[in-house]
Amino acid sequence: MTALTTHLLARIEAHGPMTVADFMTEALLHPEHGYYTTRDPLGSDGDFITAPEISQMFGELIGLALAQSWMDQGAPAAFTLAELGPGRGTLMADILRATRKIPGFHKAAQVHLVEASPALRAKQQDVIGTATWVSTADELPEQPLFLVANEFFDALPIRQFQRGTEGWHERLIATRDSTLGFAIGPELPQPQLEHRLIDTSIDQVVETCAPAQSVAQTIGARIEAHGGAALLIDYGDWTSLGDTLQALQNHRHVDPLTTPGDADLTAHVDFEAIAKAAPCAHSRLTPQGVFLERLGITQRAQALATQLENAELESHIAAHRRLTHPHEMGNLFKVLALFPTDAPSPPGCTT
Numbered sequence: 001m002t003a004l005t006t007h008l009l010a011r012i013e014a015h016g017p018m019t020v021a022d023f024m025t026e027a028l029l030h031p032e033h034g035y036y037t038t039r040d041p042l043g044s045d046g047d048f049i050t051a052p053e054i055s056q057m058f059g060e061l062i063g064l065a066l067a068q069s070w071m072d073q074g075a076p077a078a079f080t081l082a083e084l085g086p087g088r089g090t091l092m093a094d095i096l097r098a099t100r101k102i103p104g105f106h107k108a109a110q111v112h113l114v115e116a117s118p119a120l121r122a123k124q125q126d127v128i129g130t131a132t133w134v135s136t137a138d139e140l141p142e143q144p145l146f147l148v149a150n151e152f153f154d155a156l157p158i159r160q161f162q163r164g165t166e167g168w169h170e171r172l173i174a175t176r177d178s179t180l181g182f183a184i185g186p187e188l189p190q191p192q193l194e195h196r197l198i199d200t201s202i203d204q205v206v207e208t209c210a211p212a213q214s215v216a217q218t219i220g221a222r223i224e225a226h227g228g229a230a231l232l233i234d235y236g237d238w239t240s241l242g243d244t245l246q247a248l249q250n251h252r253h254v255d256p257l258t259t260p261g262d263a264d265l266t267a268h269v270d271f272e273a274i275a276k277a278a279p280c281a282h283s284r285l286t287p288q289g290v291f292l293e294r295l296g297i298t299q300r301a302q303a304l305a306t307q308l309e310n311a312e313l314e315s316h317i318a319a320h321r322r323l324t325h326p327h328e329m330g331n332l333f334k335v336l337a338l339f340p341t342d343a344p345s346p347p348g349c350t351t
Contacts, residue, residue, distance in 0.1 A: 004033035004261030017172035021157035027260040036117040052091035055319035059094025061295040066146045067099045069229040069346045079144035081109040085152035089127035137218045145228035154266040156211040163204045180257040205243045213277035220278025229346045230338040236269030244268035283337035283349035289330025291348040
């Protein structure tokens with residue numbers, strides 16, 4: 001039993017069952033026992049690996065796509081270059097390296113990293129150096145915003161609702177024989193899910209994520225008012241359906257309730273809810289593999305391959321496949337672009 005499990009059991013005994021959102025918040029961000037506040041979860045020694053850690057090509061192409069959007073919008077003389085949930089800082093470092101020769105881009109860019117984890121902020125500073133760290137997207141400056149969020153929205157706390165005959169039962173976390181277990185609340189109307197009564201059947205689960213919609217509203221408002229673009233990359237689909245809460249520990253799936261605080265918790269992203277919350281234009285939802293191919297990843301991979309041989313070349317080929325192949329990350333991960341209503345979509349995405 002983890003230290004956080006003991007804390008959660010006591011909390012439930014004192015105050016009653018908690019929502020899945022409250023459970024995720026405690027498991028990931030508890031100040032003493034939270035997963036993100038106590039460790040670096042990335043890489044082969046962590047619990048999962050993200051696209052920027054797989055290959056430099058990922059960040060390079062995203063950097064060039066954002067730079068092209070910056071030029072398409074008249075190359076504003078000062079803008080925020082931001083990342084939500086920057087991990088170890090690898091993605092932003094690759095973005096900055098790939099764009100260093102674009103005239104005026106670095107001079108105009110003000111790097112902001114939205115990061116809540118003290119442990120990861122320290123890693124990011126080692127990799128990136130000069131930047132401004134903020135805890136929420138609301139703290140980003142009111143100016144043109146060019147932003148990337150890779151595997152950020154999937155870690156935001158969700159609520160789960162199980163369809164009843166006329167309303168919805170919220171799925172809750174309760175105690176069961178001195179352990180954590182799922183329970184369901186009473187059937188109640190849920191106005192925000194009224195439209196889902198049309199496309200769901202009894203006992204099906206739908207997930208909502210109010211924090212994701214709030215972040216989308218914030219960054220979308222910046223982009224619509226001042227210009228910019230956002231590339232949101234995550235696993236999920238256009239519409240939420242089913243229980244997608246999952247936990248990863250040592251690169252393996254585990255029961256989300258077994259080791260809270262010691263495993264990463266995520267859920268599939270509902271991109272439709274994000275698009276509707278953002279008060280700006282949005283692209284079609286694009287598979288990551290298609291997005292990267294449109295940006296020229298195969299040509300970039302071929303160019304890098306000329307400098308490699310043996311094991312390094314094999315690893316490089318495997319990385320390209322992992323990022324783009326439909327049976328790996330190519331279809332699992334999707335890309336949604338946000339941009340002003342009077343500007344073109346960023347490269348790699350279509351409207």
